């Protein structure tokens with residue numbers, strides 16, 4: 001088996017993926033035509049060629065442009081179903097996915113956004129055997145008041161939604177700006193995730209921990225801060241890292257020495273995820289395969305993905321047992337090149 005085959009066959013959970021960021025260029029063009037949206041491209045290849053960024057801000061411009069082609073409940077259903085099919089083919093058993101209704105408010109009824117996503121999640125549970133769950137993201141360039149309003153807007157779906165997160169333009173919009181949002185969400189029973197330490201400093205990760213966040217999305221800049229690494233380890237707060245995203249957004253110059261394995265060895269529950277797969281050139285298994293790690297190391301990261309999930313304890317144990325069984329089926333010396 002090649003490392004690509006191993007990475008795809010390895011049972012895993014994906015914990016950091018933005019559904020709107022899973023729109024493949026072909027689907028982007030198809031939905032734009034169907035919904036009468038004018039885009040600056042004529043072909044899917046032109047879209048792919050445009051996916052080169054100087055950093056997070058430039059990526060977000062294209063990402064929000066991509067969001068404008070999503071208009072109907074069927075669009076959100078198709079988007080989610082397509083991601084879950086690809087995820088299943090890459091060994092994903094549990095997917096905790098982000099969706100961000102704020103850019104659609106006033107344009108697409110929230111009932112269609114969340115209803116379309118949740119219907120596809122239910123279908124995939126039966127048809128693909130993927131255990132899906134949804135976290136709603138508030139955009140951090142907006143105000144905390146808007147994030148609090150979002151909690152009211154999504155209240156009818158409380159029992160169907162797993163949690164909340166914070167995404168978008170990080171620098172200048174620290175987690176402390178959303179302390180009440182996190183406290184209110186926790187009071188309503190949501191699990192708490194927060195993007196921090198992608199382009200922002202390690203102190204943003206500290207602020208997220210201080211706000212009671214249970215899982216940090218990215219957390220890359222924490223790796224160079226030993227006291228913070230120790231805190232993440234001691235408090236058992238996982239990181240959902242996204243290597244190809246970090247590479248394409250120029251957070252790192254190379255994946256040589258990417259810190260996910262070092263963080264794992266330091267006792268942090270570090271995981272590998274895709275973020276926005278077509279925008280960054282790979283789904284979750286492609287991210288595992290890009291790290292140049294051995295089968296034993298990849299299996300350790302896959303076990304972490306179940307440990308870091310918000311799934312019930314029995315499901316976490318079953319996921320870890322599936323990784324153990326896969327690892328045991330592989331030759332001892334199966335090393336990545």
Ligand code: ADE
Pocket residue numbers: 018021056063167168169195198245275276
């Ligand atoms: N929304 C979608 N992808 C994101 C990322 N990498 N960082 C912050 N917000 C995002």
Ligand code: ZN
Pocket residue numbers: 016018167195217275
């Ligand atoms: Zn993200």
